[in-house]
Amino acid sequence: MMHNLPPKPKRSTFKTVRNILIGVILAGIYIWTFMGIDIDFAKAVDRMTNNYARIIPKLLDPDWSALSDVWAAMVETIYIAFAGSLMAAILAIPLGFLAAQNMTNNRVLTTIGKWILSAIRAFPDIILAILFIVVVGPKPFAGVLAIAIGSTGMLGKLYSEVLESIDTNVVEAMEANGANKLQILVHGILPQITPEFLSYAIYRFEIDVRASTILGIVGAGGIGTLIVFAKMNRNWEEMGLILLMIIVVVTVIDLISTQIRKRLV
Amino acid sequence: MTEKEIKKTSTQSPSVIPLKAKFRVTVIFFIVLAFYLFSSFKTESSITEFIDGIGNMGELFQKFFPPNLSLFQAIWPALADTIQMAIIATTAAGILCIPLSLLAANNVTTNKILYNIVRFLLNILRTIPDLVLAVIFVALFGIGALPGIIALVIFSLGLLAKLISETIEAIDMNPLEAMQASGANTIQTIYYAVVPQVLPQFTSFVLYVFEINIRASVVLGLVGAGGIGQILDQQIKFYEYPNAMGIIIIIFALVVIIEYISTKVREAIV
Amino acid sequence: MIEFKNVSLTYPNGTKGLKNVNLTINEGEFVVIVGLSGAGKSTLIRSINKLVTATEGELLVDNENILTHKGKRLRSLRTKVGMIFQNYNLVKRSNVFKNVLAGRLGHTGTLRSLFNLFSKEDRSLAYESLKRVNIEEKIYNRADELSGGQQQRVSIARVLTQKPKYILADEPVASLDPPTSHQVMTYLRKINQEDNITTVVNLHFIDMAMEYADRIIGMRAGEVVFDGPASEVSEKTFEEIYGRTIREGDLRGGTEA
Numbered sequence: 145m146m147h148n149l150p151p152k153p154k155r156s157t158f159k160t161v162r163n164i165l166i167g168v169i170l171a172g173i174y175i176w177t178f179m180g181i182d183i184d185f186a187k188a189v190d191r192m193t194n195n196y197a198r199i200i201p202k203l204l205d206p207d208w209s210a211l212s213d214v215w216a217a218m219v220e221t222i223y224i225a226f227a228g229s230l231m232a233a234i235l236a237i238p239l240g241f242l243a244a245q246n247m248t249n250n251r252v253l254t255t256i257g258k259w260i261l262s263a264i265r266a267f268p269d270i271i272l273a274i275l276f277i278v279v280v281g282p283k284p285f286a287g288v289l290a291i292a293i294g295s296t297g298m299l300g301k302l303y304s305e306v307l308e309s310i311d312t313n314v315v316e317a318m319e320a321n322g323a324n325k326l327q328i329l330v331h332g333i334l335p336q337i338t339p340e341f342l343s344y345a346i347y348r349f350e351i352d353v354r355a356s357t358i359l360g361i362v363g364a365g366g367i368g369t370l371i372v373f374a375k376m377n378r379n380w381e382e383m384g385l386i387l388l389m390i391i392v393v394v395t396v397i398d399l400i401s402t403q404i405r406k407r408l409v
Numbered sequence: 410m411t412e413k414e415i416k417k418t419s420t421q422s423p424s425v426i427p428l429k430a431k432f433r434v435t436v437i438f439f440i441v442l443a444f445y446l447f448s449s450f451k452t453e454s455s456i457t458e459f460i461d462g463i464g465n466m467g468e469l470f471q472k473f474f475p476p477n478l479s480l481f482q483a484i485w486p487a488l489a490d491t492i493q494m495a496i497i498a499t500t501a502a503g504i505l506c507i508p509l510s511l512l513a514a515n516n517v518t519t520n521k522i523l524y525n526i527v528r529f530l531l532n533i534l535r536t537i538p539d540l541v542l543a544v545i546f547v548a549l550f551g552i553g554a555l556p557g558i559i560a561l562v563i564f565s566l567g568l569l570a571k572l573i574s575e576t577i578e579a580i581d582m583n584p585l586e587a588m589q590a591s592g593a594n595t596i597q598t599i600y601y602a603v604v605p606q607v608l609p610q611f612t613s614f615v616l617y618v619f620e621i622n623i624r625a626s627v628v629l630g631l632v633g634a635g636g637i638g639q640i641l642d643q644q645i646k647f648y649e650y651p652n653a654m655g656i657i658i659i660i661f662a663l664v665v666i667i668e669y670i671s672t673k674v675r676e677a678i679v
Numbered sequence: 680m681i682e683f684k685n686v687s688l689t690y691p692n693g694t695k696g697l698k699n700v701n702l703t704i705n706e707g708e709f710v711v712i713v714g715l716s717g718a719g720k721s722t723l724i725r726s727i728n729k730l731v732t733a734t735e736g737e738l739l740v741d742n743e744n745i746l747t748h749k750g751k752r753l754r755s756l757r758t759k760v761g762m763i764f765q766n767y768n769l770v771k772r773s774n775v776f777k778n779v780l781a782g783r784l785g786h787t788g789t790l791r792s793l794f795n796l797f798s799k800e801d802r803s804l805a806y807e808s809l810k811r812v813n814i815e816e817k818i819y820n821r822a823d824e825l826s827g828g829q830q831q832r833v834s835i836a837r838v839l840t841q842k843p844k845y846i847l848a849d850e851p852v853a854s855l856d857p858p859t860s861h862q863v864m865t866y867l868r869k870i871n872q873e874d875n876i877t878t879v880v881n882l883h884f885i886d887m888a889m890e891y892a893d894r895i896i897g898m899r900a901g902e903v904v905f906d907g908p909a910s911e912v913s914e915k916t917f918e919e920i921y922g923r924t925i926r927e928g929d930l931r932g933g934t935e936a
Contacts, residue, residue, distance in 0.1 A: 150806035223448035266664040284452035358540040394536040587768035592758035592785025
């Protein structure tokens with residue numbers, strides 16, 4: 145039986161070469177990864193079978209007597225996150241304006257602004273915390289500073305994107321009216337950006353609550369401090385309570401913040 | 410118009426912002442401010458201390474600088490571990506999230522109970538910080554890369570499944586109907602009608618999660634879960650600040666390079 | 680042969696989609712169902728391949744009551760009943776050939792289809808189908824690069840590749856302009872005559888119904904209110920079916936290009 149097969153698809157040599165190249169690079173990366181990584185599965189499985197009974201059931205059986213301590217530490221975590229986010233929300237405003245193309249009519253300045261913001265974002269919060277502990281000592285304030293700086297990177301970027309997407313017709317109309325720069329800012333730009341700025345700041349607060357929970361691991365205050373103690377003392381019942389506390393509080397804050405943000409925009 | 414009449418009309422002129430809204434905004438502003446001051450007090454944040462701290466910065470500079478970048482060769486193996494952990498974890502999460510995100514998409518999983526259970530579990534998964542997961546897995550499996558990888562997989566799984574299930578919920582359902590009407594089974598329908606629509610975003614999100622995993626795996630070592638963080642932790646504990654700063658700068662460079670590549674690839678895909 | 684025996688359909692929200700429908704559609708017929716939107720045309724057509732399930736009565740396709748079909752038997756019913764949709768329902772990001780091959784999925788094993796291993800026969804069948812609707816030169820274009828009329832032709836090719844015994848077309852021309860509409864209807868008619876495929880089409884344009892149909896079924900509020908050969912139909916009949924006078928929007932206009 146004769147089959148009338150369709151013509152073979154025409155592929156440009158560029159695409160073929162590109163696809164082969166992508167394949168080779170990917171294969172190379174994975175070969176490098178699996179050759180390089182050194183995991184002793186037998187040992188790990190062996191340890192897990194030994195440790196399982198000492199850890200997992202206890203995690204699921206929280207130690208309620210520690211509730212007041214854990215709660216106090218969680219509240220401190222929220223303070224850190226709040227103080228840090230608010231500082232960031234304000235610090236990010238000038239940086240956001242600097243990095244926004246249509247606000248700073250200067251390519252060099254905009255690029256510098258964008259570079260600063262992405263440089264900040266490249267630092268994990270914990271590393272910032274380590275640095276600030278050296279500056280102000282191992283206490284919650286170091287955590288606040290780490291959160292503040294860390295969040296500024298992301299908020300500044302989001303702010304600049306909001307600014308770049310505003311309706312410039314309004315600004316033009318006001319310029320035509322003879323309004324000065326400050327008047328344009330207050331009456332033309334602020335009303336457009338305020339809801340979104342606030343919404344992003346609250347969103348970042350959500351993230352910061354999560355981020356603050358681990359700052360204590362390096363000594364920057366909050367519930368992470370208890371995590372370190374619970375781990376050192378192998379007090380897995382308390383760890384279970386800490387975990388539960390984080391899950392509940394983070395979930396509740398997420399829910400509230402989502403509701404507020406829905407109303408804002 | 411008499412003077413009296415003018416006065417009357419001027420009091421009647423409406424204020425630009427309604428009084429009620431003004432009042433509400435003021436109240437919210439003061440609540441936020443009060444809570445901020447309270448938080449600052451509770452966390453012992455004070456400007457004076459910060460300025461003192463900035464003074465210490467000079468000292469800090471002396472401590473941290475000049476960063477010792479010559480240790481790049483010495484820490485390369487640990488850095489490679491960090492990257493490899495992120496690659497393995499992202500790959501595993503990318504595979505595991507496929508069934509999960511299908512289950513968490515309400516246009517594919519029409520069973521409401523199942524859908525809600527999966528959503529609930531994913532939400533919980535995302536609330537647990539990766540470092541806390543790492544602490545637990547290090548206790549379970551012992552120090553090394555494995556607990557770090559598992560912590561990353563679990564954490565990124567929650568994030569990835571959420572992002573991808575949202576993409577699936579936004580797809581065009583018409584082709585699915587056509588496939589079903591032509592007698593295709595569920596797996597064929599998903600493969601032919603869902604996969605082509607989701608694939609570009611899927612790849613983009615996987616790369617995004619890879620960026621996050623690189624940043625996360627850098628610090629996992631602080632709790633003994635392998636990679637560069639473990640060396641950083643040691644150097645700080647031994648007060649080897651120039652070495653620590655060198656490591657931090659190298660980490661910074663790594664994150665920036667990987668984010669740059671990943672962003673470029675993602676722009677090319679979508 | 681498709682037989683409706685006292686078929687009724689009530690949606691979960693209580694809406695009546697079909698009320699006591701009795702119909703027999705014979706082999707090779709080209710039937711056009713007309714009625715206002717919401718009259719139950721779509722419900723009627725979709726109950727034949729069980730995209731919606733009738734709640735009462737019996738619906739026989741080739742003497743099998745399909746209302747109880749599930750899983751494998753349902754899929755095998757669907758492989759012999761092809762369907763064409765108003766919005767073409769192509770995977771927009773996939774190329775034309777892959778979309779057309781998707782018509783073979785019901786005949787292809789799951790594992791084979793996951794690796795795109797369609798047999799030579801299937802691939803040449805898909806190509807032949809594209810040729811029959813004159814769109815073979817677009818074979819490797821992405822579906823979203825085509826115009827609406829071209830996409831609908833691709834979806835006809837997909838149905839042809841399925842080698843169906845029946846074709847259901849749910850408002851196939853509602854999103855198209857008059858010349859393209861006639862083109863699509865002409866293809867459907869030609870396929871019906873050449874391959875002797877029983878075809879059921881939903882339309883709300885009465886001039887098109889009269890031009891292409893062998894037989895016209897009129898529906899109103901879930902009931903069949905008219906059933907007769909197209910030759911017996913006049914504008915008056917439509918006024919009875921629609922329950923109002925004919926307006927310009929009820930006509931597609933234009934002639935076969």
